[in-house]
Amino acid sequence: MPPTDSRSTYHHGALREELITACLALIESEGIGAVSLRRVAREAGVSPGAPYHHFPDRASLLNAITARGYQLLLAEVRRAVDAAGSPVQALGALIETYVRFARANTAYVRLMYRPELSESDKDPAAEATAEEGLQLLTETVVACQRAGAAPPGDPGPLVTMIWSVAAGLAMLSVEGPLDHLTAARGSTVPELTAQVSALVQTLLTGATPPR
Template identity: 75%
Template sequence: MSRATYHHGALREELITASIALIESDGIGAVSLRRVAREAGVSPGAPYHHFEDRAALLNAVAARGYAALLEEARAAHAAAGSPVEAIGAMVETYVRFSRAHPAYAQLMYRPELSEPAKDPATEALAQAAIQLLTETVLACQASGGAPAGDPAPLVTMIWSICAGLAMLSVDGPLEQMTAARGSTIPELTGQVSALLQVMLVGSAA
């Protein structure tokens, strides 16, 4: 698509897509408005019509990631047979999504770069994922599948497992560890998910 044929919204999406490609090929450090403009084939000033600075561009990438992750997490939740199984499914979803979309993952777990708090829409998407997990924990507690009481510690623990496994898989250490033991990341994630479900039910007994 040439510069002359870009529509207003199309250029914005093209800049986001170019940013994702840059992050996946060269890392977050490679992303600048000038570099992204060059990758998209537009003038250096064109991105400023859509993004005031680099953080705003990275924020837009993160927002797309939050929306995509939330969609997959909701689907996994809906397909689960019980609230406890839904928690296990969400752990596996976080890792699978992050491995499939490393550019999104690197920004979603590094808010100092994308500054989602500055954009109400992005912040709402980020919080929606936590809210889904919170609602699932509450359902587990109500069904006797998790210890009763304040859900916040349990939500924090499960979220930490999701984010920790996701970033370890994206950054490489988990790949090395699983390879050394003749396993794979999906296999290990499934084992962690199963263990977490057993621990939740057992601690509620």
């Protein structure tokens, strides 16, 4: 086991937060491939053995960040859905929130959409929060159906469509293609996302009411 950290200024949990912050900064600047516990320790200014107090390996550190990313995203989506004036507007707000969150939190999102790196299937917290997000989306789609603003029946296909649109725009935004596309059109990613959100809402409001 690596030696213990000699810094005495950390309270319990403070070292953990420092390591997570350092890891996020490293992902932002150099990418996920640059992450190792030794490198994160160096970036945080602690001894090579310090991370082992909280993270037994690289995957456990990435897991912790992935779980937090899902928690932060879910909190923002809940606020957007609660503030929306109708279930249809809530779906549009959800799409825009995904993209806005992704652009502001690229390190989190790069991990959230790369489960093979963080082994999130081994982390109940990350899995539970991701499932909670899908449940919120499903409930919103069902509310649209009850209001006659979405086709009746199995909500699964519409849930999948909205999720794919939101997550797809988010990742295209993080990876850069959307910036190039919108710049060529004299627009911006937020403007394009708002247009897509409005289009989805327009399509839904034309749905056949349930019988």
